[in-house]
Amino acid sequence: MFNPDINDYQLTSIIAECCGGVAVVYSALYKPNNQNVAIKRYFVDESKEKEKANLIQQDILTRKELQHPNILSYLTSFVHGQELYVVSPLMTLGSCRDILDRYFQEGLPELACAIILKDVLLALQYLHKQLFVHRSVRASHVLLDTNGSVKLSGLRTAASMMVRGRRQRQLHNLPPPDHDNANLMWLSPELLEQNLKGYDERSDIYSLGVLCCELANGAVPFAEVPTTLMFTEKVRGSRPQLLDCSSFPEPLDDGEMKSMYNTDSGVGDSADGVSRLRQVYANRKLSDTFHHISEMALQRDPERRPSATQLLNHAFFKQIRKTDFLPSLIGRVKPIKADPSDMSALLLQEKLSEMEIEKQTEWDF
Template identity: 90%
Template structure:
C-alpha cells in the first residue's frame, strides 16, 4: 500500500513536462519500499479546466486493473497541487524512444511485442465496455523489465450509460492541449454523424500506431487538420514504408506530406534523404503489411476485434524467449539524478509546507 503523503517520497529528478504545461512528471523513491516511482504533479491553478479529465483518469485507472495498463498507486493533494503516483516506466514512452533512438522505426519484432501487448490492454478495456480513444505511441510506456503499459485513460469513455450498454457513442473525446490526438482518431469518430462509433475506433488508432512504430514518424503530422479530416473520411490512410511501398523514391515534399519526424532529422534535406534511403532499403514482412491494412479499414465493421487480431500471423513470430529491452538495446533507461537542483529545491519547499486539503480534488 503506497501512502498518500508527500513525506513518503523523495523526488530525484524531473522526467518531463506534459499535459500542455499543466503537469510535470518526476522520478522519485518511495521511502517505505525503497522503490522507484513516477509522480505526476498537476498545477491546480493551471489545470482547473482539466480537473474533470484528471479525475476521470484517476477513477478509471482505479477501476481497471490489467498487466498492460499503467497502474494507479495513490494520489494526494499537497498545498494547492495534486500528485498522482505510478510505477516508474524507466524506458519512457514509445514516442520518446522513436524520437531519440529510432527515427527510422523500431525493429519489426519489437513492433510485434508492443502491438501485441497494446492489443491485450484493448481486449481487456473493450470487455469492460470502455473505449480508450487515445491510442498512440506517447501513451505506450516501456520499462527495462520488458513491461509494456498503456496510459492516457483521461480520454477513455464507458459504453455503459445509466446502467445500460450503448452500441454506439457520438461525443468527441476531450481535446488535448493542441488537438494532437486527432491524427490517431478513426474516420467515423471524426465524422460525428448519426452512426456514431464503438470500440472498433480504437482498432483504427492501433493501425496508426502500427505505422508510427514501424516508420518512426507521426502519420498526418504535416497535413493541415481540415485536409487530414477530409482525406481520412475519403479513405486515405498511412502505410508502412519499405521498398514495396514506394518502388520509386518519393521526393521530400511527398514524404513530409505523409509523415513527419519531430526529432529534427526530418527538418533537413540530408535527414529526409537518409530516412528515405532507410525505408527504400528495407523489406517489412507481408504479415506486417497485412496487419496494418486490416487495422486501417475505412469501414469499422471490416476491422477485426482485439481478440481476433491477437491470432493474426504477424504475432506468431514472437517467442517466449524474446525480450523487448534487448531488441531496442540502444535505449538508455531513465536514471534518477540525485543532483537535479530543481527536484531538490522542490523537495525542500514541499517539506516546509503544510498539507492543505481542497474540495476540488476529491477521489
C-alpha cells in the same frame, strides 16, 4: 499500499513535461520501501480549469477501476498545496514516442513492433470487455520498462459504453480536446465524422493501425497535414501505410519526405537526414503479415475491422518466441536514471518541505 503523503516521496529528477504544460512527470523514490515510482504533478486551479480537473479525476477513477498487466496501474494520489500528485509505477524506458524521437527515428525493428502491439492489443481486449473505449491509442501512451513490460496509459480520454446503467451500442461525443489537438491524427474516420452512426470500440482498432505505422516508420502519420485536409482524407479512405521497398512512394522529393514527419522529432531537419531515411525505407522489407494486420486495422468501414481478440490470433504475432526480450531488441535505448544534480527536482522538494498539506480539499480522489 503506497501512502498518500508527500513526505514519503523523494523527487529525484524530471522525466517530462506533458499535458500542454499542465503537468510534469518526475522520477521519485518511495522511501518506506525504497521503491522507484513516477509522480505526475498537476497544477490545476479548479475555478479556472474545471474541464481539465474533471479529466484528471476521470483518469484516476478509471485507472482505479481497471486492473490489467498491460495497463499502467494507479498507486495513490494526494493534494498538496494547490497541486495534485498522482503516483504510478516508473516505466524506465519511457514512452514509445520518446524512444522513436531519440533513438529510432527510422522506426523500431519489426519484432519489437510485434511484441509491443501484442501487449497493446491485450490491454485493448481487456478494456473493450470492460465496455471502455480508449480513444487515445498512440505511441506517447505506450510505456516500456527494462523488465520487458509494456503498459498502455492515457486513460484521461477513455469513455464507458455504460451510460446511466445502460449499455450503449454507440458513442457520439468527441474525446475532450488535448492541448494541441495532437490526438486527432490517431482518431478513426467515424469518430471524427460525429454523425448519427456514432462509433464504438472498433475506433480503437483504427488507432492501433495508425500506431503500427508510427512504430514501424518512426513518423507521426498526418502530422504535417492541415486538420481540415486530414478530416477530408480520412473520411475519403486515405490512410497511412508501412514504408518499405514494396510501398515506399518513389520518386519523392525532399520537401515531400519532410512533410511526412513530425518536425518536433528532428527527422527532417537536414537533407542528410531525409536521404538517410529514404535509403532505410527503400532497402528494407517488412513482412507481408505486418502489412496485412495494419491494413485490416485501418479499414475505412468499422464493420470490416477485426476485434482485438481476432487480431491477437493474426499470423503477424507468430514470429514472437518466448525467449524474445523487448529491451534487448531496442538495446540502444538508455533507461531513465535518477539525476542527483537535477536542481529543479531538488528545489521543488525543498519548496514542498516548507509547505503544509491542506487538510481540506474540494476534490475527492
